[in-house]
Amino acid sequence: AQSVTQPDIHITVSEGASLELxxxxxxxxxxxxxxxxxxxxxxxxxxxxxxxxxxxxxxIKGFEAEFKRSQSSFNLRKPSVHWSDAAEYFCAVVGTSxxxxxxxEGTQLTVNP
Amino acid sequence: xxxxxxNPRHLVRRRGQEARxxxxxxxxxxxxxxxxxxxxxxxxxxxxxQKENIIDESGMPKERFSAEFPKEGPSxxxxxxxxxxxxAAYFCASSGRLEADTQYxxxxxxxxxx
Numbered sequence: 208a209q210s211v212t213q214p215d216i217h218i219t220v221s222e223g224a225s226l227e228l229x230x231x232x233x234x235x236x237x238x239x240x241x242x243x244x245x246x247x248x249x250x251x252x253x254x255x256x257x258x259x260x261x262x263x264x265x266x267i268k269g270f271e272a273e274f275k276r277s278q279s280s281f282n283l284r285k286p287s288v289h290w291s292d293a294a295e296y297f298c299a300v301v302g303t304s305x306x307x308x309x310x311x312e313g314t315q316l317t318v319n320p
Numbered sequence: 321x322x323x324x325x326x327n328p329r330h331l332v333r334r335r336g337q338e339a340r341x342x343x344x345x346x347x348x349x350x351x352x353x354x355x356x357x358x359x360x361x362x363x364x365x366x367x368x369x370q371k372e373n374i375i376d377e378s379g380m381p382k383e384r385f386s387a388e389f390p391k392e393g394p395s396x397x398x399x400x401x402x403x404x405x406x407x408a409a410y411f412c413a414s415s416g417r418l419e420a421d422t423q424y425x426x427x428x429x430x431x432x433x434x
Contacts, residue, residue, distance in 0.1 A: 243425070250324075250411060251363075251425040297363065301423075306376055307353065307365040308413075308423060 209234040211300050213311035220288050221319045228283040228314050230298030240281040241299045241308070242272055251297065257281060268292070293318045322347065324414050324426035325394075332432045333402045341397040341429045345414030352395040353423060354387060357409040369395060399431075407433045 210233045243251040255266025262274040298311040325344040354366040365379040369389040389395040413423035
């Protein structure tokens with residue numbers, strides 16, 4: 208069964224600092240990977256996705272993520288964080304046969320001024 | 321281009337009542353997924369439907385919960401005889417193809433059971 212682990216429950220960074228949110232997955236083949244962001248009381252917005260090809264994917268709002276098969280990781284990065292990035296971030300995986308998303312437990316990001 | 325729509329956004333029910341949550345997928349999408357987010361927990365898959373068919377309901381509680389996606393109209397998640405433990409945010413997502421296409425989420429329905 209596929210699974211996703213986000214080791215960091217809560218991360219605090221200063222505005223303007225760089226950010227890396229970790230995500231590790233478990234899946235037998237090459238999975239399809241996603242990062243979503245959820246602001247308080249809101250739904251989930253897709254930041255980026257990896258299906259195949261280039262292992263470094265660019266997303267919206269200046270985010271990027273790198274797929275590393277050898278480490279079973281799909282970490283999310285941003286070079287300079289803005290106060291509006293404060294939210295909860297979810298990594299998710301779906302098998303190549305489609306259907307359900309399996310989510311990590313989420314990482315809550317706090318941005319200090 | 322309207323996104324996934326869910327209503328109501330907030331729903332309050334007393335124990336024992338029924339809750340009906342509605343989801344209209346994005347235009348052109350024929351696959352609907354329901355997820356539940358319990359307080360302080362991540363999102364858990366509940367059910368996957370196509371028009372008039374339940375494809376995967378392995379995440380649905382065995383009792384009191386049902387879902388449908390009729391030929392016409394929105395998808396409905398129905399919870400009978402609600403209990404306090406049903407209080408959660410329920411999210412609907414839709415996609416356009418079967419093969420691991422991207423799922424787009426609605427704003428959610430926040431159910432509170434008194």
